[in-house]
Amino acid sequence: MTLTRSSAGSTTRRSRGGSRQSRAGVAFVAGYVVLLIAFGILPTGYAVYFAFTDAGGTFSGFSNFITTAQDFRFMDAVGHVALYLLFWLVSLVVFVVGLSLLLHRISSGTVSKSLRFFYYIPGALAGAASVLVWLFMLDPSVSPVSSLLGTLGFHTFGEVIAPGNLALLFTIIAFWTGAGGWIVVMYGALNNIPKDVMEAARIDGANAWQTAWRVQIPMLRKWIVYMVILAFAAGAQLFVEPQLLSLASVGVAGRDYSLNQLTYDFAFQMNNINGAAAVSVELLVVSVSVAGVFVARSGFFDAD
Amino acid sequence: MVPRLLTGSVLVVFLVFFVLPVLWLVLAATKTDQQLVHGNPLSIGSWHAFKANWDALTAFQDNTIMQWLGNSTLYAVISLVITLCVTIPAGYALAMTEFRGRHSLLVATLVVMLMPTATLVVPLFLEVNAVRLIGSMWSIILPYSFYPFGVYLTYIYFSTAVPKDLLAAARIDGCSELGVFRHIALPLATPVIALVGFFSFVANWTNYFLPYVMLPESDQMPIQVGVGSLLSNVPSFNPAVGTTAIERPQLALATLLAITPVLVVFLFAQRFLVSGMLAGATKE
Numbered sequence: 001m002t003l004t005r006s007s008a009g010s011t012t013r014r015s016r017g018g019s020r021q022s023r024a025g026v027a028f029v030a031g032y033v034v035l036l037i038a039f040g041i042l043p044t045g046y047a048v049y050f051a052f053t054d055a056g057g058t059f060s061g062f063s064n065f066i067t068t069a070q071d072f073r074f075m076d077a078v079g080h081v082a083l084y085l086l087f088w089l090v091s092l093v094v095f096v097v098g099l100s101l102l103l104h105r106i107s108s109g110t111v112s113k114s115l116r117f118f119y120y121i122p123g124a125l126a127g128a129a130s131v132l133v134w135l136f137m138l139d140p141s142v143s144p145v146s147s148l149l150g151t152l153g154f155h156t157f158g159e160v161i162a163p164g165n166l167a168l169l170f171t172i173i174a175f176w177t178g179a180g181g182w183i184v185v186m187y188g189a190l191n192n193i194p195k196d197v198m199e200a201a202r203i204d205g206a207n208a209w210q211t212a213w214r215v216q217i218p219m220l221r222k223w224i225v226y227m228v229i230l231a232f233a234a235g236a237q238l239f240v241e242p243q244l245l246s247l248a249s250v251g252v253a254g255r256d257y258s259l260n261q262l263t264y265d266f267a268f269q270m271n272n273i274n275g276a277a278a279v280s281v282e283l284l285v286v287s288v289s290v291a292g293v294f295v296a297r298s299g300f301f302d303a304d
Numbered sequence: 305m306v307p308r309l310l311t312g313s314v315l316v317v318f319l320v321f322f323v324l325p326v327l328w329l330v331l332a333a334t335k336t337d338q339q340l341v342h343g344n345p346l347s348i349g350s351w352h353a354f355k356a357n358w359d360a361l362t363a364f365q366d367n368t369i370m371q372w373l374g375n376s377t378l379y380a381v382i383s384l385v386i387t388l389c390v391t392i393p394a395g396y397a398l399a400m401t402e403f404r405g406r407h408s409l410l411v412a413t414l415v416v417m418l419m420p421t422a423t424l425v426v427p428l429f430l431e432v433n434a435v436r437l438i439g440s441m442w443s444i445i446l447p448y449s450f451y452p453f454g455v456y457l458t459y460i461y462f463s464t465a466v467p468k469d470l471l472a473a474a475r476i477d478g479c480s481e482l483g484v485f486r487h488i489a490l491p492l493a494t495p496v497i498a499l500v501g502f503f504s505f506v507a508n509w510t511n512y513f514l515p516y517v518m519l520p521e522s523d524q525m526p527i528q529v530g531v532g533s534l535l536s537n538v539p540s541f542n543p544a545v546g547t548t549a550i551e552r553p554q555l556a557l558a559t560l561l562a563i564t565p566v567l568v569v570f571l572f573a574q575r576f577l578v579s580g581m582l583a584g585a586t587k588e
Contacts, residue, residue, distance in 0.1 A: 024397070028401070028485070031389065033394075036409075041416075046430055102311050106315075121567075122326060123570070125559075125566075127510030127511065127528050129559050133559065141540070142340050144325075180322065236420055239512070239513045248542060263425075264426075280423045287423070295414075
């Protein structure tokens with residue numbers, strides 16, 4: 001899919017107003033380019049520079065990467081983030097797509113619309129607010145679902161937030177906050193599937209399940225990929241959830257659960273800026289390459 | 305009949321999952337800590353308890369909560385204005401005009417958009433530190449203003465929803481490039497302006513990591529970092545707290561205050577969201 005379909009038609013006109021247009025184009029993007037350099041390219045360059053030098057500014061090869069990787073908390077943090085990402089992405093794909101398909105089958109427009117609105121509401125509680133809400137939800141002494149927690153064998157806050165449960169808990173928090181927005185997007189994409197395609201499936205005798213599996217989900221593919229990319233990039237930088245939990249957990253959850261917490265710790269507690277930069281660079285490389293693979297295979301971001 | 309029942313119950317279970325915590329939060333702010341622990345979780349407290357919570361919360365560190373809300377508003381609004389002034393023309397130029405470096409800029413935008421911003425927090429700290437802006441509100445406002453996702457949205461919107469011929473016609477009629485943008489493109493761009501504005505406002509309002517690092521002083525904190533520091537003053541979550549304790553209902557009230565602006569903006573932007581998201585996102 002090419003995004004500027006009409007660009008071929010403008011070639012003839014370009015010769016006349018071309019240079020005027022070109023100057024205007026440059027002027028229009030100038031502010032953005034300044035910000036792009038200052039807060040996108042420059043910090044990235046800075047991170048790479050610090051990652052490959054020592055405290056004195058001399059080139060140090062991969063030693064920062066090796067030192068940080070040998071830190072006793074590093075592999076744990078990698079494992080935590082990987083497990084969280086697995087839970088988070090799977091639940092997002094399964095439940096967001098599933099719920100959107102179910103909502104789309106509701107014949108009453110009002111019911112479907114209200115449900116989407118209610119599902120979206122927690123989206124307003126992104127950031128610290130969502131974590132605070134879930135601290136309450138997960139504390140059996142005040143939770144509205146304390147009997148459910150009790151049935152599952154949890155009677156104190158400490159038991160609920162045991163280290164082994166954290167990946168799942170962060171998944172629940174992230175899903176609660178983020179799923180509604182994606183359901184709105186998926187629902188819209190389902191609406192955009194041409195009526196004749198759905199009609200043809202119906203005439204061919206496809207039931208709801210077959211229609212979903214063979215027609216609707218394949219046509220949602222790009223949107224699902226797009227969601228996974230953005231969710232991956234966001235999930236890999238897990239910070240506020242474990243950080244706030246560590247404040248509230250009476251020391252059960254440490255301050256070194258996620259990779260970004262580790263970066264923070266290297267930079268501001270251990271005064272090891274170069275180590276922090278090395279971890280940042282690793283996160284960047286992983287996120288951008290995963291995104292790159294998805295992008296290349298899905299063709300979602302075909303620019304020109 | 306059975307599948308319909310199943311569909312219905314799945315949707316209702318998720319409705320409870322999404323709504324119950326919000327409902328509980330609203331009710332919690334009207335109760336005393338005693339009621340919170342011993343009463344029915346979905347009961348309403350009293351106006352008196354709500355007032356007491358309000359007084360206790362605003363009394364905490366001399367009304368620091370209002371200061372935090374004010375800070376958040378200041379930071380979010382200034383960066384929103386800069387974002388819109390920079391992003392909309394950039395997306396427009398990328399979609400509708402030809403200039404050298406246009407393609408590279410587009411690719412750079414896509415890459416930066418996919419870069420997780422939190423991994424740049426430490427490098428940004430170093431950069432801002434180098435120009436001695438740590439502790440200044442510009443240390444978060446300027447990075448917030450950089451919003452490649454908004455440029456991408458605007459770019460897609462213009463390249464799909466606005467025909468180039470329309471602009472060409474205005475040029476032939478003698479309109480300057482700025483005039484074409486102001487009189488033709490901008491009025492057509494209302495949905496995408498609302499969309500970019502909404503997303504960037506919410507992203508800035510809810511950001512935690514960047515201000516946590518850049519603005520460590522309590523009187524500079526935005527509300528997100530503020531409620532985080534309130535949390536460490538709640539004895540039931542953190543027994544080490546001394547005399548300046550905050551109780552759980554007051555924390556719930558603080559959380560409600562923190563989300564209100566986003567809810568309000570959401571209600572206003574709602575009608576643009578779905579149409580804008582789709583107008584900008586699909587091609588047909």
